[in-house]
Every structure is written in structure tokens, then in C-alpha cells.
Amino acid sequence: MLYIFSFLFILLSIFPTFLTKENVYLNHRFFLCALGFVMMFVLVLDYLIVKISRLKILFLISFLIFFISLSFISYKHTDKYRNYENFWVSAFFDSPEYHVTCQHLSKIYASIGKFEEAGYYIEKAVKLKSSFSTCIDYANFLIITGNLEEAETALLKIEEDMKGSKDLLYLPLSEIYYKKQDYKKALEYALKAY
Secondary structure, X not given: OHHHHXXXXXXXXXXXXXXXXXXXXXXXHHHHHHHHHHHHHXXXXXXXXXXXXXXXXXXXXXXXXXXXXXXXXXXXXXXXXOOHHHHHHHHHHHOOOOHHHHHHXXXXXXXXXXXXXXXXXXXXXXXXXXXXXXXXXXXXXXXHOOOHHHHHHHHHHHHHHOOOOXXXXXXXXXXXXXXXXXHHHHHHHHHHHO
């Protein structure tokens, strides 16, 4: 029964990866299912120790090496998860051609005022995959840098092409119209966003 549980644990922890549109290898996706592999290893180890007592010391040493190795790897990677910036910079180094990592790296650069670098990474994210969220972040970047006309055009194009909920478009559009001093439209879109 424990074997089935371990196997199902591995499958269930890996399964959400296959539901995403991008099957990109990211380290954090492996860590959860690693627990299932450890459970399976311990069950096999327990079975072999009961059946073959001579191998007890060999398996104990193997387990200690395995445990110490995993502990060391875990310790070495703790800095990657310390904060938002560290996580996304590490994720970018693991997957530099993944649009989400470029998108978040752009936000980090924009937050510290490095707009040239932020522009490079948000444009790279849009080139890699022109998704709704990358286009919205690109428009927000244009607003921050003062390219209001281009941002307005981009957002209105998204609104025209998009089906379903458009609520995430309304706040940036309201901000654009406010900065252009078109307060009537700014209020209209702010109320839609609200």
C-alpha cells in the first residue's frame, strides 16, 4: 500500500507541470516529487534490509550519503528563495529563454530605475511569448517610461482582440488618460476597473 502511495505522490506532484502550456524544467518543480522518490527508496531499502541482512551496513551508508547530499544541495540553494528578486534572478539563470523569467526580471530592473535593462527584458519576454500578461507588463513599462501613446495603442489593441474579462486593462488605461489630463476617460476606466 505504501508503494502505491509513494508512486501516486510522485505522479500527483509532477502532474500539474503537464497542465501548463510550457513544459519548462524548473528546479522547484522537482523538489516536491523528490519526497516521493525518497519514500520509495526507503521502502525498497527496508524490504532489502529485512530480506538480506548482510547489506544493512551498505544501505545505511548509502542512505547517509544520499541524505547528506540532499541536505547539502538544499542548503546551497536556500539563497534562491530568500526574496522575490533572488528567486526570479535564479529562475532566469536556470531558464533564460522562458518568457515569465524575462518578464519578472524586467519588473525588478524597472523597480530600481534601470529602464534600459527593463526594456530589453520585457521586449524579450514579448518576443518569446506574446501572452496577455506579458503585453500588459509591456504596456505598464511604456507608461512608466512616458510612452503614453504607444501604451494606449497597445492596451486598446489588447482590449479589441481579447475575449472575456478585460478588468486588468482598465487601470493602466485610466492611468494613461489621467497623465494625458483626459479626466473624463480616466474616471470612466477607473470605474470600470473598480
